Amino acid sequence: MATFVFIHGGFHGGWCWHKVTARLEAQGHRAIAPDMAGHGIDPTPRYTVTMDLIVSRLCELIDGIDGPVALIGHSLGGAVMSNVAERRAEKIERLYYVTAFLLANGDSTHGTLQRRKKGGTQSGLSDDGAQLLPSLDSVRDLFYHLCSDDDVALAKMLLVPENAVVALGPVSVTPERWGKIPRYFVECTQDKAIPPELQRKMHVEMGCTRYWEIPADHSPFFSLPDALVEILLTR
Template sequence: MSIFVLVHGAWHSGWAWEKVAPLLEAAGHRVETPDLPGYTMGGPVPTEITLGAYADRVAELLDSLSEPAILVGHSMGGTVISEAAERRPDGVKVLIYLCAFLLADGVSLAQISQQDSHSLVTQNLKIDEERGVVTIPEGVVRDAFYGECPADLATWAQARLVPQPIAPFLEPLSLSEANFGRVPRVYVECLRDRAITPALQREMYTQVRCQEVMSIDTDHSPFLSRPAELARYLLSLAKA
């Protein structure tokens, strides 16, 4: 048995993994799908939320586990799992970046996103400086995140999105070879992704080397559009 910790991306929360987690559990594994701080539907958005707070939440979860975890990060969650591995390298068996931001030390999500000129998210991001959050226009969300999902599933997911605190986007990562650098890394690229384009995904996993790269021919949300295929990939990595 392995322990999977599945970390959601921006605007989402732990519900994103509802179709994948049962498939991993059915294969005999334990699955944790934590909500990062500040992602309560219908609640206020805490402006003091930082990338460090996200990573601390995951690190605390790793501390509570009986063995090193397979740590999966989707999209923005990639920055979170990198920082969590820096804090608890011995608590992580492998890092899996699911169409995620895989950044080098000293780089922020906002910095690298600016390079992705064809991203529907980059093109349409709305910054609310007064509230300290970023949003995406409703009319863009489906094409950006859920383009390969059935319409009813895309509608279900979109209704659960919440505003995203901006501070974690702006915070550069602080990583070392001694900690983050010694944890094995795998990248799962999504070839129809319109939020983080395949070109940027390839650039990231070329600059920050991974032991393995896998591909899924789908959108930015394979946990909804291709849950069975994603689960097979994750299970194969658990056996490795």
């Protein structure tokens, strides 16, 4: 039995992994999908949420789990996961970046997106002071264009604003800790939020033990959960 801990991306909550966790649990594995601070049903005031707070809470969760864990990070959750892995390298046996930000030491999600934006890619997000808000009119095309109507309706009810300082939070990793953990990347070839060429650039430059390509949008936990589970169980 393996223990999987899922780290959701911006705007989402642990709820987005429900299809994947249910499939893993049905096969006898332990699957944990917490809400990051200020997301989902976590009551932390959103204006107080920082990258460090999110990472510290996840480290506390991992400290309470017996045995090694595999971490899975999606989108912004990839940057969060790298920071968690650096702090708890001794507890983590594998890292899976699912169309996620796999960044070098000192880089941030915001910095990566800004460089990409200057190249002409639009994020589909509006900046409302300290909060980043997804336009509900654009989220289907940006995040869920291969997902069912039911999945899109659920997401629209549960998405929350993202505190911009989280995306500004840098990744802090070292070769001695994070760098020693096997890294895997799931490249989603139909993603409109993180284009495949950017996904590929990240996992090629940062190096991964293995990567997979699947014909999914930005939300494979909805659109291709069986393919994702198969990858997670491949050793």
